[in-house]
Amino acid sequence: MILAAGRGERMQHLTENTPKALLRVADHYLIEYPIFSLRKMGVKEIVINVCYFADKIKEVLGDGSRYGVRIIYSDEEIALETGGGIFQALPFLGSDPFIVLSCDVLTDYPLKQLPTLSNQLAHLILVDNPIYHPKGDFGLEKNKIIFHEKNTLTFGNIGIYRPELFAGCQPGKFRLGDLLRAAIQQNAITGEHYTGFWKNLGTPDDLETLHVVPDSLLLDPI
Numbered sequence: 001m002i003l004a005a006g007r008g009e010r011m012q013h014l015t016e017n018t019p020k021a022l023l024r025v026a027d028h029y030l031i032e033y034p035i036f037s038l039r040k041m042g043v044k045e046i047v048i049n050v051c052y053f054a055d056k057i058k059e060v061l062g063d064g065s066r067y068g069v070r071i072i073y074s075d076e077e078i079a080l081e082t083g084g085g086i087f088q089a090l091p092f093l094g095s096d097p098f099i100v101l102s103c104d105v106l107t108d109y110p111l112k113q114l115p116t117l118s119n120q121l122a123h124l125i126l127v128d129n130p131i132y133h134p135k136g137d138f139g140l141e142k143n144k145i146i147f148h149e150k151n152t153l154t155f156g157n158i159g160i161y162r163p164e165l166f167a168g169c170q171p172g173k174f175r176l177g178d179l180l181r182a183a184i185q186q187n188a189i190t191g192e193h194y195t196g197f198w199k200n201l202g203t204p205d206d207l208e209t210l211h212v213v214p215d216s217l218l219l220d221p222i
Contacts, residue, residue: 001046001047001048001049001086001089001093001098001099001100001101002031002034002035002038002046002047002048002049002100002101002102002103003049003082003085003086003100003101003102003103003157004019004020004021004031004048004049004050004057004103005049005050005051005052005054005076005079005080005085006020006051006052006079007019007020007052007079008020008023008104008202010202010203011023011202011203011204012203012204014204014207015052017053018053018056019050019052019053019054019056019057020052020103020104021057021103021104022053022056022057022060023201023207025106025201025207025210025213026210026211026212026213028218029060030103030104030106030201031048031057031061031103032067033106033213033217034101034102034103034105035061035064035067035069036067036217036218036219037101037107037109037111037217038069038099038101038111039067039068039069039219040111040219041110041111041112042112043069043099044068044069044070045069045070045071045072046064046069046070046071046072047071047072047073047074047089047092047093048061048071048072048073048074049073049074049075049076049080049085049086049088049089050073050074050075050076051075051076051077051078051079051080052079054073054075054076057073058073072092074088074089074092076088078173079173080172080173080174081173081174081175081176082175082176082177083166083169083174083175083176083177083178083179084171084172084173084174086100086161086166086176087166087169087171087174088171090163090166093163094163095163097116097117097160097161097162097163098160098161098163099111099114099158099159099160099161100158100159100160100161100176101157101158102157102200104200104201104202105156105157105158105198105199105200105201106197106198106199106201106210106213106217107156107158107194107196107197107198107199107217108196108197108214108216108217109125109156109158109194109196109198111158114160115160115190117160117161117162119188120162120188120189120190121161121162121164121165121183121188121189122159122160122161122162122165122180122183122188122189122190123159123160123189123190123191123192124138124145124155124156124158124159124180124189124190124191125155125156125158125159125191125192125194126138126140126145126153126154126155126156126191126192126193126194127153127154127156127193127194127195127198128153128154128195129152129153129154130154130200132202133154135152136152136153136154137152137153137154137155137177138152138153138155138184138191139151139152139153140153140191140192140193143190143191143192144187144189144190144191145180145184145189145190145191146184147181147184147185153193155177155180156194156198156200157200158194165179165183166179197214197216197217
C-alpha cells in the first residue's frame, strides 16, 4: 500500500492545485518512486489511498498497467490519516502481511529484505534522525522496537504489518502511530536501522535540494 491521501500542508502553494503525490522530483512524480520500489520486489498489486485531488492521481497513474502492476484505489471522503486510511483499505489488502510506504519518502531500502513476520505484529525501518526531527521516535534494542529517551531513531515510514495490528479499530480518522505505540508496549514490533539513502520530502526546500536521485531508485515504466 502507498499512502497518498493527504494534501501536504507543508508544501504550501505547491499543493494548492496539485496533490503532493504528483509533485515532481527529477523526471518522475513523487508517487512513482515507491511504485518502482514495489515492482522491483515483485509486487503485482498496489493499493493507493486517495482523497485530495484524487481524480488527478487516478488520471496520471491509471490502472497501473504501464508500471507492470495493478493499482487499486481506496477512496476517502475525508482524509483518514495513516491509521484510518490503512484500516479502510484492509479488505483490499487481504489476510497476509502487507507493506506500507509513503508517497513522499524516497529511499533505496531493499524491500525484499523485509521479514515475513511470524509472531510480531509489524516490522519497522528506522533511520537517523533528520534535522527537523532531532528527538526521533523509537529506540532499537537488538531487533526490538522500544521506547527510550536516548539514542532514538526516526520511523522511516517503511514497514510491513499484519492485519491483526488493526484488530478492534473502528472506521474513522486515527494515526498509525497510536497503534504502533500500543503494540510496542506489548513487545510485538521488531525493527532495523537503515543507513542508506532516505529522504522525506515535506517542504518546497526539500524538493529544491534534490535535483538528482540515485539510479537505484529508478525503474522505467513498461
